[in-house]
Amino acid sequence: MITRGARRRWSRSVKRAIVEASLAPGVMVSALCRQHEISSGQLSTWRRQYRDGDLAEAAPLVPGFARAVVSGTAPALGLAAASTAMETIEITLPDGVGLRVGAGVSQAALSRVLAALRDA
Structure with missing residues (x-):
């Protein structure tokens, strides 16, 4: 169960690492979300940002x-x-x-x- 608490800030590199882990073959997305205490909606947003290039390292x-x-x-x-x-x-x-x-x-x-x- 994911509870609301203080707002967390995620760095681009952490978001990117979580998204890349979610794209690996055989990964259970729900388990990954529980592990990192994020919702599946949050992961979907990060995946879109990743696809659009918004999670790339800043030059x-x-x-x-x-x-x-x-x-x-x-x-x-x-x-x-x-x-x-x-x-x-x-x-x-x-x-x-x-x-x-x-x-x-x-x-x-x-x-x-x-x-x-x-x-x-």
Whole structure:
């Protein structure tokens, strides 16, 4: 008998292992569900996710690099002149998407924007 208790969180790798075990020849699905204390409906959902590729290991995030091009030069008159000349940063990604940000943008904010562009 499966009782309701605190909500459990299952990692993708554990879900995948249970689904793969359920697909082995001769396995009694009801016994497997009892062993892992899950319902047959939950296993069916995980099987669908497995079939759709949703239980695959997430690919590690690998930083990508874009070619940097300096257009124009800042006068060598000191920091004030250099900071005025470099007020914006323009980034053109390999797929042609362009982005302009202020020179004072935080690394965290820029990383979030670039990740969103990469996933779009």
